[in-house]
Amino acid sequence: MGGGSGSDGSVDGADNLIHRLAMDDPVPWYKKPNLRRMYFLLFPCVIGIEMTSGFDSQIINAAQLLPAWKDYFGHPTGAYNGILASALPLGSVLGLPFIPIINDTWGRRWCIMFGSWIMIIGTIIQGLSINGPMYIIARGIIGFGLPYAIVAGSCLIGELGYPKERPILTSLFNACYFIGAIVAAGTTFGTQRINNDWSWRIPSFLQMAPSLLQVTFVFFLPESPRFLLSKDKVEEAEKVLVMYHAEGNADSEFVRAEIAEIKATLQIELENSKRSWLDLVRTTGMRRRLVIGSLLGLFTQLSGNVVISYFLGDVLKLIGYTDPNFQTQYNLGNQCWSLVCGVSAALVVMRFRRRTMYLTGILSILGVYVAWTTCTAIFIVNQSDVAAKLSLFWIYAYSPAYNLCFNALTYTYLIEIFPFAQRARGIAIFQFWGKAAQFFGTNVNPIGTQAIGWKYLLVYCCWIFVEAILIWFLWPETSGRSLEELAFLFEANEDARRNEKLISKVLHGDDLDEKTGHGVEAKNA
Numbered sequence: 001m002g003g004g005s006g007s008d009g010s011v012d013g014a015d016n017l018i019h020r021l022a023m024d025d026p027v028p029w030y031k032k033p034n035l036r037r038m039y040f041l042l043f044p045c046v047i048g049i050e051m052t053s054g055f056d057s058q059i060i061n062a063a064q065l066l067p068a069w070k071d072y073f074g075h076p077t078g079a080y081n082g083i084l085a086s087a088l089p090l091g092s093v094l095g096l097p098f099i100p101i102i103n104d105t106w107g108r109r110w111c112i113m114f115g116s117w118i119m120i121i122g123t124i125i126q127g128l129s130i131n132g133p134m135y136i137i138a139r140g141i142i143g144f145g146l147p148y149a150i151v152a153g154s155c156l157i158g159e160l161g162y163p164k165e166r167p168i169l170t171s172l173f174n175a176c177y178f179i180g181a182i183v184a185a186g187t188t189f190g191t192q193r194i195n196n197d198w199s200w201r202i203p204s205f206l207q208m209a210p211s212l213l214q215v216t217f218v219f220f221l222p223e224s225p226r227f228l229l230s231k232d233k234v235e236e237a238e239k240v241l242v243m244y245h246a247e248g249n250a251d252s253e254f255v256r257a258e259i260a261e262i263k264a265t266l267q268i269e270l271e272n273s274k275r276s277w278l279d280l281v282r283t284t285g286m287r288r289r290l291v292i293g294s295l296l297g298l299f300t301q302l303s304g305n306v307v308i309s310y311f312l313g314d315v316l317k318l319i320g321y322t323d324p325n326f327q328t329q330y331n332l333g334n335q336c337w338s339l340v341c342g343v344s345a346a347l348v349v350m351r352f353r354r355r356t357m358y359l360t361g362i363l364s365i366l367g368v369y370v371a372w373t374t375c376t377a378i379f380i381v382n383q384s385d386v387a388a389k390l391s392l393f394w395i396y397a398y399s400p401a402y403n404l405c406f407n408a409l410t411y412t413y414l415i416e417i418f419p420f421a422q423r424a425r426g427i428a429i430f431q432f433w434g435k436a437a438q439f440f441g442t443n444v445n446p447i448g449t450q451a452i453g454w455k456y457l458l459v460y461c462c463w464i465f466v467e468a469i470l471i472w473f474l475w476p477e478t479s480g481r482s483l484e485e486l487a488f489l490f491e492a493n494e495d496a497r498r499n500e501k502l503i504s505k506v507l508h509g510d511d512l513d514e515k516t517g518h519g520v521e522a523k524n525a
Contacts, residue, residue, distance in 0.1 A: 018261055018482035021254045022163035029165055038160065038221065038244050039169070044213040045221050046112065046153040047173050051210040052119060052146055054180030054335075056139075057309040059203055060085045060442075062188035062331060064313050065324045069200040073132050078450060080132070082443035085310050087136040089435035089442070091122075091143025096428045096435075097277075103152050103424040104275065108159075108224050111152035116211040116218075118145025123208035127201050142207070147431045149214065155423055158415035159224040162245055163482050167349045170412040175342030177407070180210065181309075181335040189328045226420050226483075229262055230270065237262075265484040266420060273421040280425060285490030289417050292474055293426050296414065297433030299467050300406045303362075304369055304460040306441035307449075308334070308395060314449050315395070319379050319388040334396060341400040345408035353479050354413060355471075361405025362468045368398045369464055373457040380454055416478040419487035 029035050063069040070076070076084055103111040122141030129135040154173055161169045184203055191199040222244065228237035238259060246252030273279050280290045307315060312334070316327050349357070372394035378387035411427075418426030448456035478486055 017257055018163055018254075018484065019480060021257060022482075025164060025254070029162065032247050034244050034247050035162060039165075041217060041221050042157060042160070042169065045217045046157055046214075047169070048176050048179070048210050048213060049112070049149045049153040050174055050177040051180030051183070052142075052149075052207065054177035054182075055184040055207050055210070056088055056142070056180075057177075058181045058184030058188070058331070058335065059207060061310050061312055062185050062328060063200050063203070064311075065327050065331075066188060066192055066199050067324075068195065068197055072197055072200070073135065076132075078447055079443065081446045083136060084132070084139075086439040086442035087139035088143035088146070089438040091140035092147045092435040093432055093439065094140075095144040096147055096432045099148055099151050099428045100275075100277075100424040102148065103155065104227075104230075107227050108152040108156040109218050109221065112149045112156070112214055112218050115145040115148025115150075115152070116214040118142075118148070119211040120208045120215070121145075123205065123211070126207065127205035129204075143435070145211075147428065147435070149211075151424055151427045151431060154411040154415060154427055156221070156224055158411070158423075158483065159226045159420075160222065160240075160244070166483075167412045167479075168346055170415055171346035171349045171408040172343065173411050174407045175339065175346045175403075178335055178339035178342050182332070182339060183209075185328070185332040185335045189332050192324070192328060226262055226266070229259075229266055230420065261482065261484040265487050269419050269421040269487060275421060277425060279422055280429065283491075286422065288474075288490050289422075289426060290429060292417060293414060293430045294433045295470060295474070296406075296410065297430040297435075298437045299362075299471075300410055301434050301437035301441055302460075303365055303402065303406060303464055303467060304398070304457075305402055305406075306438060307445055307457075307460070308398060310442055311445050311449065312395075314446065318376055318449070318454055319391045320383075321388070321392075330392070334399065337396055338399040338403065341403040342407050345400070345403040349408055349412060353477055354409060354416075355475055355477050357409055358405045358471050358475055359468070361401055361403075362464065362471055364401035364404065365398065366461070366464045366468060368394055368401050369457065369461050372398070373454065373461055376454040376457065413478065416481075416483065416486050417476070417489060420483070 029039060064081070073084065074080075099111065102114055119142050122138050122143075122145060125141060126135060126138035129138055154170065157169050157173055158166060183206070187203045187206055188200070191202050193199075194202075222240045223236070225237040225240045228234075228240065238255075241255050241258055242248060242250050242252065245258065246255040249255075272283075280286050312331050313327050316322070316330065321327065321330070345357075372391055375387045375390040375394060378384050379391065410430075414427050414430055415423065445456075448459070476489060478489065
């Protein structure tokens with residue numbers, strides 16, 4: 001898994017010392033007590049954040065199958081049904097501009113804490129809702145808090161993880177979406193037997209469970225060493241890296257090299273950054289990152305997945321499956337299958353190059369959507385029972401295709417293409433376009449399926465083809481390098497060479513800043 005070729009804008013000759021040292025480490029993570037403890041804490045504190053997103057998709061998807069929910073909210077259809085689902089992404093879009101202020105000022109853990117408390121408040125209001133507007137507002141509040149936790153959590157995983165396991169950890173982050181989806185689908189499947197409003201209020205209250213785990217455990221985790229170094233807290237950062245990346249060995253060659261690389265890279269980054277949103281368009285390299293992050297946000301929500309996640313009931317009705325009991329069972333099975341696919345894809349990210357996984361995944365999604373659309377059309381025209389059953393198969397076949405690229409690689413790729421100084425803003429931009437696309441999809445999908453039925457799926461077939469073309473031409477290769485080596489992925493060779501010289505100086509005990517002798521925070525002040 002070497003560096004990218006010249007066509008992706010990377011520097012072929014970059015010295016990937018940190019990556020090589022990590023990959024050559026013969027001791028597995030589970031035999032390192034400190035690292036093992038941190039990884040186990042990452043699950044309730046950080047990796048499980050995406051469970052809230054998964055839970056939410058099924059709260060709406062499964063709730064629409066509950067008679068009590070439909071009766072309480074007046075059997076919503078069309079635009080009203082759309083806003084009930086899209087209130088959460090709308091809230092997320094409103095909260096995004098302020099995320100870097102908390103994330104880059106007070107740290108990743110406090111940003112997670114802030115977002116989690118907002119989601120808890122919104123969930124309580126959601127469970128107590130007495131009408132549609134209150135339910136919509138509650139979902140908007142949940143949406144406002146969610147991206148704070150997601151952006152900070154994905155940054156913290158990538159910046160704390162040992163380089164050997166980092167891509168797997170960041171890939172598992174998104175796979176946890178399906179744990180929340182399974183819990184929500186299973187809960188609503190059980191509560192459908194309750195013949196009153198508690199059939200949907202119980203799942204609504206349960207949506208706060210991941211956030212409660214985060215506020216309880218997040219401060220048991222260390223802060224990001226890169227954040228600490230950016231604030232000139234060198235000793236604290238070194239203590240974290242020595243504890244978890246070297247099992248307490250202060251003389252570790254790996255930690256010395258890692259600290260040197262982070263210091264040198266941060267100095268160059270912060271010299272050229274004003275820590276503002278305008279940094280995202282200041283240089284050619286940052287503009288390309290901005291385009292990729294924006295497109296990735298659109299692709300993760302406009303590749304046909306929202307149709308399955310939020311409006312599966314409508315899709316199943318198109319092929320003649322109208323029984324609510326069958327729909328809830330099929331939905332629960334699909335979420336369990338998706339979890340298997342998501343975790344499996346996360347565990348193989350180290351075996352394949354990023355572009356290979358993205359292109360294989362998007363072409364598979366295209367093939368599945370074309371086949372699914374065809375079978376649905378055949379059923380509607382000929383009432384073919386075989387075509388209906390094949391449609392059920394293709395809906396399940398969608399999951400491994402989507403998980404291979406957009407689920408497994410999303411945060412892994414974002415953390416790799418955006419350097420530290422703009423990582424929070426870059427992921428926030430991804431969230432903006434993702435939530436905007438989700439808002440669009442949740443409002444337009446019910447209208448589209450209601451207006452033109454199966455022909456609406458043709459729109460996705462065409463759009464997914466466009467996605468494949470854009471990925472082929474725009475996506476660079478990022479595998480096989482550390483985060484600091486990837487900081488100059490699109491930049492001039494001079495920056496990469498200067499970075500190597502600074503690393504060499506730090507490793508040999510020279511002062512990092514030849515002019516001032518200060519750390520990166522002083523340089524940036």
